[in-house]
Amino acid sequence: MAFYVVQFLTGLASAASLFLVASGLSIIFGVTRIVNFAHGAFYMIGAYIAFTLTERLSGAFGFWGSIVLAALAVALIGVLVEMVLLRRIYHAPELFQLLATFGLTLMVEDLVVLVWGPDDLVGRRAPGFKGAIDFFGQNIPSYDLFLIVLGPVVLGILWLLFQRTRWGVLVRAATQDRDMVAALGVNQKWLFTSVFAVGVFLAALGGALQIPRDAVHHAMDLRIIVEVFVVVVIGGLGSIVGAFVAAVLVSELNAFGILIFPKISIILVFLVMAVVLIVRPWGLFGKPEAAARKTPGLTVNPWRPLTSNERLASLAALVIAATLPLFAGNYALTVGSEIAIFVIFAVSLHFLMSVGGLASFGHAAYFGLGAYGIAFLAKMAGLPMIVCLLLGPLLGCMGAAVFGFFAVQLSGVYFAMLTLAFAQIVWSIAFQWVSVTGGDNGILGVWPEKWAASPSHFYWLALGVAALVTIVLRVMVFSPFGYALRATRDSLLRTEAIGINAKRIQWTAFVIAGTTAGIGGALFAYLKGSVFPDNLGISLSVDALVMVLLGGVETVSGAVIGAIVYKALNIWLVSQTDLSKLVLGGFIVLIVVVFPKGIVGMLEMLAQRRRKSSPPGSPLLAKPIESAE
């Protein structure tokens, strides 16, 4: 019996550290709607700075003073980031801030290694909390008890802050309806900055408090960020109590789950999230999101098909791309094939995200399923390549059909997180089912047949498929189905009112996007000759998001350009510099600041301005409808 009590307390201690970080993220999201990918980075910097300070300052005051000081210092960095970077992009399309914080995270991962060195650092133990307390023959670390007490104390302080101060009232009001708060004359700038500072402070405090029991190292951020997002979503976005309950739920399920299934930890949080979201679409303590008041900027700048000149120009670009094998070497061709494949992947997400308004955080699942489909068909069934390429993506299609059905019942960030949960579940199956998938050692030897084996032939294949997929999806955007899909994005209520079955339309779009991603994955399997669980992983899903956002989420062609720029830059930087993350992150942050609508979005805006300033020509040409290209 004593064992179960101690295991429960141990779970509570884990929950407390998770809650600190999660509450910060929840507050930031609730008020500013920023999906703060850099939250883990702030957590990590908190730990690093606390490590340095505790090594310098001695004594009990030195230790606890260092923890608080470190959190304050990081909060200050947070304020700086908010004022210099995020303030510029609050009006950018939804999720664009994700791109900025992603760039920051990349930079921080390289910076901490530059500053603190590559070794794992082990900090001091907390003075007064070094030992353990005997509980009927079981030991409970006294630091765990400290954390168990600290969790509810922080919850209480936050509750008082929100319920009993004017600032708290404003934060709650903004969480509920920030446009209304702005309309009532509240200075949003400072509200957002202060909220961001508090959130970052909590993250850094969570990180600093880890040093007596963890190692400080450069991958701490990734270890926590996804889990924290999951906790926030299970609890309900913007709900502090929800974050607390979710942290306890997840930690306790893990503490007791490993007694029965020792391998459960790898997937547990995602299973819990999937179940919670299917049963309660807004998390345990969340409320339905209010219907969007603003009509999206797109209605001002409607999409239209390419003009015949633009079509010719696109064709010319394609022809030029097709002549690459005439003058480029094998390496360039292979990179070209990879870029073409990522164009397919990006346009498939674009179809779901820009056209359907459904941003998926787990799109790599369908890419990876397509790749595994090829591996199964080619290696186990021994089918010829053409048949494999036709049938392989069907695995992506089936996955999308099953998961999409559940996912489209939700919207916004909840939709995104449910797709993430599904992707992680698929990933863990690929990772764990060693006898079929080979586990993380993957499936090797999936090489193309002779006719497609040479780099130039494979490049033409990839380029051809990419062009075909892009054209088909474009045609679909401007088909009646595309109009219906865009209608569900712009106003679900009106769509339903005119008799469109919105869920079915969205589900269909999900399946189309998943199948298309599967085609990309199928080609990818042949390009690399092997398939690994990585092909379904979070980082690939994030890559897809970054490509679409970089190109411009409100445009028709953004994904193509975004994929080309991001992938080419990524491959080139990794090959050229040891600090590729720092440079790539810096580049992304720069693009975010210079092109707040993405690359294509910005070019469109420039073209629009130029046309406005030029004297009116023939009334037909001067029509205010803008090119989407």
Added chain:
Amino acid sequence: MRARNYFVGAAFALLAGGMAHSAVAQDIKIGEINSYSLLPAFTEPYRKGWQLAVEEINAAGGINGKKLVVISKDDGGKPADAQTAANELVSSEGVAMLTGTFLSNIGLAVSDFANQKKVFFLAAEPLTDAVTWSKGNKYTFRLRPSNYMQAAMLVEAAAKLPAKRWATIAPNYEYGQSAVAVFKKLMSEKRPDIQWVDEQWPPQGKIDAGPVVQAVAAANPEAILNVTFGADLVKLVREGNTRGLFKGREVVSFLTGEPEYLDPLKDETPEGWIVTGYPWYSIKTPEHDAFLKAYQAKYNDYPRLGSIVGYQTIKSAAAILAKAGSTDPEKLIAAAEGLSMGSPFGEITFRKIDHQSTLGAYVGKTALKDGKGVMVDSSYKKGADYLPSDAEVEKLRPKD
């Protein structure tokens, strides 16, 4: 549309730029790939190690009079990116062979690439047995002692312990799984009286150490096998110390004696664990002294195991290239098979039968000295003594 053309053009310009390097005819180039950005704690000393080797080789006149150049790439910990890098090294840099890699899945991905493109590949670090056995191929050789070899070395010491109830803690991925599987198999062969009472599989890099330690303690084992390393190991040790998990229990642990993983533990190093590792401070052989002196003179820092691996990888590559007198992959394979050479750990041989080198490892016990973790009572275990019989290896390895 101009925008699209511009960016397509820019992308091509980038690609073309990548191809601009042309080989200088006099140099011999080796391509090297590792997870520099993902695992700097291991790869930074590793890089220093191979840079020292390159310097020594060129100071001694290069390879048959030609200068050795190593072109190094980061794979970011992703198999797909490792293949892109391998492709760049082979297709556009024109390297004579590929070396490096740390993670098992990346080692396998590059090995499969090497097999497909008929390129010589010397795997430095990946430990999975599959590299030389179940997924072995004729183009791939490996330097470091495999999972099987390290398990066999530890089993030799572990089987002498009186403990009968054993629990295991290992990271939940291929390395952890196969380390536990081999250890269990070899151990049960030697000691049929042993019971396996609990196993814990925390996700790699994400151990929730408190509950794991409690769960193991609840099974009340007499001895524990640990396979976690890096930050996971730190958390496990800290929780285990506070909760008294290791008190009165024997612990056998993979890799924990390597400075990369032992040094961060500082004064929390648990004493008396049986570990594999690299006690650079207590190895007194002329070969190692020479290496240690050169390393410390160049970097003013002590070597980690990564330094040895990096150093010996390039030394081995150079020896193979020198013997082959050619960069033709078939000739390199012929030269490498059965080739013996010196190393800081003594003479090693690349076996003809499975392309595994006989580099060994040190087995010893952890201890605390002046607030730091060290390995004591250590002895060198030759790799050749811990490999299965040739007949068994033949069964494990597919025919080329």
